[in-house]
Amino acid sequence: MENLVNYAVQYAKNGFSVLPMVGKRPLIKFADQPPLTADEIRKLWQQHPTANIALRTTNFFVVDIDRNHGVGVDGFQSLKDFNHPDYFRKTLAQETAGGGKQMFYLKRKDLEVNQNIGWLPGVDIKAHVNNYVVVAPSHNHGRHYQWLNRYPIATAKRELVQAINATNADSYSGTEASEFTGNKTATTKLFEQIINGLGFTGGRNNALASFVGGLLYRNVDPEIAYQLAMVANHNTEESLEPSEFDKTFESMMKKELRRRGSGSQ
Structure with a gap:
C-alpha cells in the first residue's frame, strides 16, 4: 500500500493543517493544537506508513454531499431541491471513497460560517476548526478519494454562508431569555415535524434521515x-413501511456513532 507521506508534506507546505488517519479516525490528539510541521509529519508516517491524510477545516469549510442509496437519502437530490446553484462558485472538489462529493470553500473574513451537520438531508457543513475531512489520495475499504478538478479554493458567497447559518442550532443558553426574532431554528422545525410528519412520498426517506440525525446530534437518547421518529412517521399521510423506517434509522444511528467515535464533528 502506497505511503502517502510526500502528499501529506506537500499539503502542509501549501498551508493546510494535516492529520494522519486510520480510515477516518485520527492517530493523534489535535484539538486546539498547532499544525504539524513537515518534520513531525515525516516522523508520524514513519510510525504509521499506511496512514491516510485528513485536513483540518481551519481557514476553509466543506460542503459534504453524501449519496446513500441503501436508505434512499441522496444529498445530490437535496441540493437540487434547494434550488440555489448560484450560491455555489466553482471551487476545488473531490469525490469521496463512498461516491459522495465534497466542495471546498474559503471562510469569509466578514461573516463566520457555522458547522451544520444535517444542513440538508444528506448534506453536512464541516467548518469547525477541530473538524477535518479525509482527502485524496487516501482510501477506504479499497476505494480512493480523488480530486475532481484543479480549481483553486474559492471564497464562499455571502448568500451560501447565510443560508447555512439560517438553519443552524439554537443559540438559547437556558440561563437568560434571548430576544425574540420570529425566526424558526432547526430545533423548532424538529418539534413541528413530529406533528406535521415527513412530507410527501418522494422525500420521506430524506426527511426521516434529517429528522433522526437532528435528534441524535442534539444528544437525544x-x-x-426512535419513538419520536415513529410518531412523525405515523403522522405522515403515506407513512414509510416498518422495514424501510428501521433501515433508515439504523443507518443514521451508525453515522452518529461514527461521528461520536471520531470526536470531530
Missing part, C-alpha cells in the same frame, strides 16, 4: 429518538 436513541430509544427516545
Whole structure:
C-alpha cells in the first residue's frame, strides 16, 4: 500500500493543517493544537506508513454531499431541491471513497460560517476548526478519494454562508431569555415535524434521515429518538413501511456513532 507521506508534506507546505488517519479516525490528539510541521509529519508516517491524510477545516469549510442509496437519502437530490446553484462558485472538489462529493470553500473574513451537520438531508457543513475531512489520495475499504478538478479554493458567497447559518442550532443558553426574532431554528422545525410528519412520498426517506440525525446530534437518547421518529412517521399521510423506517434509522444511528467515535464533528 502506497505511503502517502510526500502528499501529506506537500499539503502542509501549501498551508493546510494535516492529520494522519486510520480510515477516518485520527492517530493523534489535535484539538486546539498547532499544525504539524513537515518534520513531525515525516516522523508520524514513519510510525504509521499506511496512514491516510485528513485536513483540518481551519481557514476553509466543506460542503459534504453524501449519496446513500441503501436508505434512499441522496444529498445530490437535496441540493437540487434547494434550488440555489448560484450560491455555489466553482471551487476545488473531490469525490469521496463512498461516491459522495465534497466542495471546498474559503471562510469569509466578514461573516463566520457555522458547522451544520444535517444542513440538508444528506448534506453536512464541516467548518469547525477541530473538524477535518479525509482527502485524496487516501482510501477506504479499497476505494480512493480523488480530486475532481484543479480549481483553486474559492471564497464562499455571502448568500451560501447565510443560508447555512439560517438553519443552524439554537443559540438559547437556558440561563437568560434571548430576544425574540420570529425566526424558526432547526430545533423548532424538529418539534413541528413530529406533528406535521415527513412530507410527501418522494422525500420521506430524506426527511426521516434529517429528522433522526437532528435528534441524535442534539444528544437525544436513541430509544427516545426512535419513538419520536415513529410518531412523525405515523403522522405522515403515506407513512414509510416498518422495514424501510428501521433501515433508515439504523443507518443514521451508525453515522452518529461514527461521528461520536471520531470526536470531530
